[in-house]
Amino acid sequence: MDFHDARTCVIFGAGDYYDETPAIPDDAFVVAADGGLDHARAFGIDADFVVGDFDSITGDRPTQNDRTIALPSEKDDPDLLSALKIGWLRGARTFHIYGALGGRIDHTISNIQLMALLADRGATGYLHGDGSIVTAICDGALDFPADDAVAGRMVSVFSHSDISTGVSETGLKYELHHADMSSTRVNGLSNEFLAGRPSRITVEHGTLIVTFPIEAPLPHVARWHGFSGDLGALDTDVSSALVEPSGR
Incomplete structure (x- = not known):
């Protein structure tokens, strides 16, 4: 969907x-x-x-x-x-x-x-x-259209979640299929777009941080399900977590 x-x-x-x-x-x-x-x-x-x-x-x-x-x-x-x-x-x-x-x-x-x-x-x-863009995708995919990619300009993928499952990278220089990623293991660093080829980065469950060259076309974002929640109310108050330093 x-x-x-x-x-x-x-x-x-x-x-x-x-x-x-x-x-x-x-x-x-x-x-x-x-x-x-x-x-x-x-x-x-x-x-x-x-x-x-x-x-x-x-x-x-x-x-x-x-x-x-x-x-x-x-x-x-x-x-x-x-x-x-x-x-x-x-x-x-x-x-x-x-x-x-x-x-x-x-x-x-x-x-x-x-x-x-x-x-x-x-x-x-x-x-x-x-020269780069940083984005994130949760339970979904980033579909990048084909373009005249410049060799050596990096696309990198990191798991923000403790574990991200079903991670695939297709149409890139190095392909990955249905892998698991973790927030403490770096295994998605320094991939590349290929000139004239569309590419896709997907995650079945979890949140990925993705970096890509600023000259690349923005991806189409697909999500596997609807999402709920918002960012919360605008907070205009002094933090309630503040405490007086000891010794005063």
């Missing part, structure tokens, strides 16, 4: 853009996350919504209004998750995120985990950066 995604959301993050110019579909909902507002302004993009604690913004702080939500710095949700929640509430199920790879490694890991969260809810996220 094939489930098509709804409206697209484009999110501007605060990280490196690697000289890439974001592509904004005509009907996209645009969210600037914190310092991502600086980048949106630099590209001449008027964001539909701005959210963050604004600790990384260098330009003028946005005026508080019905298109801006200022968050506390001591919060549970990272700014990107807040931006994803806003896009989700506007009906988006496909997300293109710029400025979310590179820079701080903890932010990069967090952002990749959020792609897995989207996949687990039946949505699709694409992190753009440094």
